[in-house]
Amino acid sequence: MRVNVIIGxxxxxxxxxxxxxxxxxSFAAEYDANKPVTITGAVTKLEWMNPHARFYVDVTExxxxxxxxxxxLGAIPVLVKQGWRRDSLxxxxxxxxxxxxxxxxxxxxxxxxVKLADGRRVFAGSSGGDxxxxx
Amino acid sequence: MRQLAxxxxxxxxxxxxxxxxxxxxxxxxxxxxxxxxxxxxxxHPDLTGIxxxxxxxxxxxEILPWAAKIIADRAAKQGAEDxxxxxxxxxxxRMAPYHTALFATPKEVVVLFEGNTHMYRQLFLDGSDHPKNxxxxxxxxxxAHWEGDxxxxxxxxxxxxxxxxxxxxxxxxxxxxxxxxxxxxxGNLEEEVTIDDxxxxxxxxxxxxxxxxxxxxxxxxYVCNENNQDPAHLDALxxxxxxxxxxxxxKSGGVPALQPRKPPTPPSGTTPRTHDGKVSFExxxxxxTTKLPGEPSYQAWAKTLYEERKANKQKDDPxxxxxxxxxxxxxxxxxxxxxxxxTLLMMWEGNTHSYRRFFLDxxxxxxxxxxxxxxxxxxxxxxxxxxxxxxxxxxxxxWLDSTGKPHSxxxxxxxxxxxxxxxxxxxELTIDDPKALTKPYTFTxxxxxxxxxxxxxxxxxxxxxxxxxx
Numbered sequence: 001m002r003v004n005v006i007i008g009x010x011x012x013x014x015x016x017x018x019x020x021x022x023x024x025x026s027f028a029a030e031y032d033a034n035k036p037v038t039i040t041g042a043v044t045k046l047e048w049m050n051p052h053a054r055f056y057v058d059v060t061e062x063x064x065x066x067x068x069x070x071x072x073l074g075a076i077p078v079l080v081k082q083g084w085r086r087d088s089l090x091x092x093x094x095x096x097x098x099x100x101x102x103x104x105x106x107x108x109x110x111x112x113x114v115k116l117a118d119g120r121r122v123f124a125g126s127s128g129g130d131x132x133x134x135x
Numbered sequence: 136m137r138q139l140a141x142x143x144x145x146x147x148x149x150x151x152x153x154x155x156x157x158x159x160x161x162x163x164x165x166x167x168x169x170x171x172x173x174x175x176x177x178x179h180p181d182l183t184g185i186x187x188x189x190x191x192x193x194x195x196x197e198i199l200p201w202a203a204k205i206i207a208d209r210a211a212k213q214g215a216e217d218x219x220x221x222x223x224x225x226x227x228x229r230m231a232p233y234h235t236a237l238f239a240t241p242k243e244v245v246v247l248f249e250g251n252t253h254m255y256r257q258l259f260l261d262g263s264d265h266p267k268n269x270x271x272x273x274x275x276x277x278x279a280h281w282e283g284d285x286x287x288x289x290x291x292x293x294x295x296x297x298x299x300x301x302x303x304x305x306x307x308x309x310x311x312x313x314x315x316x317x318x319x320x321x322g323n324l325e326e327e328v329t330i331d332d333x334x335x336x337x338x339x340x341x342x343x344x345x346x347x348x349x350x351x352x353x354x355x356x357y358v359c360n361e362n363n364q365d366p367a368h369l370d371a372l373x374x375x376x377x378x379x380x381x382x383x384x385x386k387s388g389g390v391p392a393l394q395p396r397k398p399p400t401p402p403s404g405t406t407p408r409t410h411d412g413k414v415s416f417e418x419x420x421x422x423x424t425t426k427l428p429g430e431p432s433y434q435a436w437a438k439t440l441y442e443e444r445k446a447n448k449q450k451d452d453p454x455x456x457x458x459x460x461x462x463x464x465x466x467x468x469x470x471x472x473x474x475x476x477x478t479l480l481m482m483w484e485g486n487t488h489s490y491r492r493f494f495l496d497x498x499x500x501x502x503x504x505x506x507x508x509x510x511x512x513x514x515x516x517x518x519x520x521x522x523x524x525x526x527x528x529x530x531x532x533x534w535l536d537s538t539g540k541p542h543s544x545x546x547x548x549x550x551x552x553x554x555x556x557x558x559x560x561x562x563e564l565t566i567d568d569p570k571a572l573t574k575p576y577t578f579t580x581x582x583x584x585x586x587x588x589x590x591x592x593x594x595x596x597x598x599x600x601x602x603x604x605x
Binding site for chain 2: 025026028029030047049050051052054070072075076077078080081085086102103104106108
């Protein structure tokens with residue numbers, strides 16, 4: 001069942017990714033499209049709440065230090081339309097996230113895509129590049 | 136040559152197909168499903184539906200220099216001051232993110248927003264004029280009338296500081312909006328808006344668009360302030376800007392408790408009926424009494440949680456932080472019901488200034504799309520003159536009352552609405568929640584009709600953030 005959902009996500013993601021999604025804040029105010037990040041780690045928490053769903057990933061550096069990352073997804077109405085559900089990501093899942101880092105330098109980022117443990121890459125409902133949006 | 140002519144004819148045919156008459160008026164050829172135009176029981180077009188994309192955020196052809204400078208300043212800050220990022224209303228004519236619906240009755244059409252604030256906008260269609268001495272509001276005061284098949288909505292009384300578009304175009308308190316809506320057929324809506332604000336634009340200007348019916352299953356309960364981490368990041372970037380950081384009540388116990396207004400004496404008279412013979416629950420209602428049969432019979436964990444909340448003196452009351460009261464708890468400010476054969480809409484003034492819908496069209500709750508929410512998913516049916524409403528799909532975050540009575544995410548709420556006469560509405564509530572209660576908890580609540588009253592705009596987040604004080 002879960003496999004089907006993920007396949008659906010990937011297909012829808014390809015279609016939707018072309019059109020940035022309207023969000024409740026300016027992408028450019030908070031995130032820097034010129035600071036791309038690619039982070040691999042285990043999911044420690046998922047917040048299925050608005051205005052954005054969020055998930056948290058722990059990354060263990062080579063020196064053993066653990067960094068906590070906070071990833072912003074799209075709003076739940078947007079994610080649901082793309083096939084996401086509350087249980088699409090689970091605690092312990094090892095994922096690779098591509099996104100844009102917060103301008104304030106914190107380990108916060110806007111997730112553009114999430115590559116799941118099985119290698120499939122799904123769109124994350126990012127609002128990247130929507131300022132100003134075409135309405 | 137003949138091939139060329141055929142190719143040309145084919146292109147013309149394709150273009151003609153893509154550009155129906157209805158699309159020529161608006162900006163783009165949004166094409167929803169065809170089908171007959173639904174009509175309301177008063178003979179006017181029925182605008183009801185999910186019309187995501189209502190609203191505009193275009194650039195005026197001409198703008199006065201002071202206003203252009205403000206736009207440039209706001210653009211330089213990348214829109215970090217935008218009210219929308221702080222869970223405040225965008226206000227018309229700005230397009231709300233996510234889904235938008237219209238709910239139409241003969242005397243009023245309501246715009247229901249999924250986000251950015253899960254609020255509503257009332258378009259009065261009862262022949263009334265704008266009240267004198269309007270208090271400025273985010274959504275303004277809207278009076279509508281029909282011109283042929285077009286619903287024409289006139290709106291004034293705007294709160295000056297709101298961001299009515301993404302670019303941050305300023306407006307004055309004298310802004311005057313005229314929005315027009317035309318449902319062409321089942322799946323297509325034309326919208327036109329004219330903005331007249333002589334303090335900002337040298338002359339009025341107009342935007343047009345075509346909107347397709349949205350195949351969204353329904354709108355979810357989007358609670359913007361539940362986990363909004365954006366303001367902290369945005370404020371950090373604005374720290375050198377002259378814009379004052381929001382004064383926050385968040386650390387001092389939240390917004391002031393809602394104070395009741397004394398309702399007028401309810402009128403006497405017989406129970407009103409709808410055009411199709413059902414009991415009409417329409418009206419502005421004030422909750423007056425709630426008769427509790429003692430404390431609920433709680434499971435141990437729920438009893439402990441309840442005792443903690445009481446010992447804390449309700450310090451974490453969600454209502455004080457502008458979070459939804461849910462489907463059971465009422466606040467003292469008025470409620471309003473509008474009724475269609477397929478749906479009842481209940482709106483409230485206080486707390487989240489939001490709404491519930493009771494679907495009577497036979498649908499089932501969609502817990503796949505929305506497994507849990509603050510006010511749940513409600514479906515109803517008639518038992519004679521009683522409207523029975525069943526609500527499921529709750530989270531466990533709301534309080535059943537102001538003392539902090541808890542419930543679980545397994546709560547099943549049954550409400551039985553009765554209107555014994557013109558001036559009263561009685562609701563019997565039964566909470567069935569085996570995870571939190573050892574037995575179901577039933578009580579009754581009475582509302583009285585407040586003739587002449589209307590819901591006033593209440594934006595809790597603006598009070599919590601001290602927006603009005605700046």
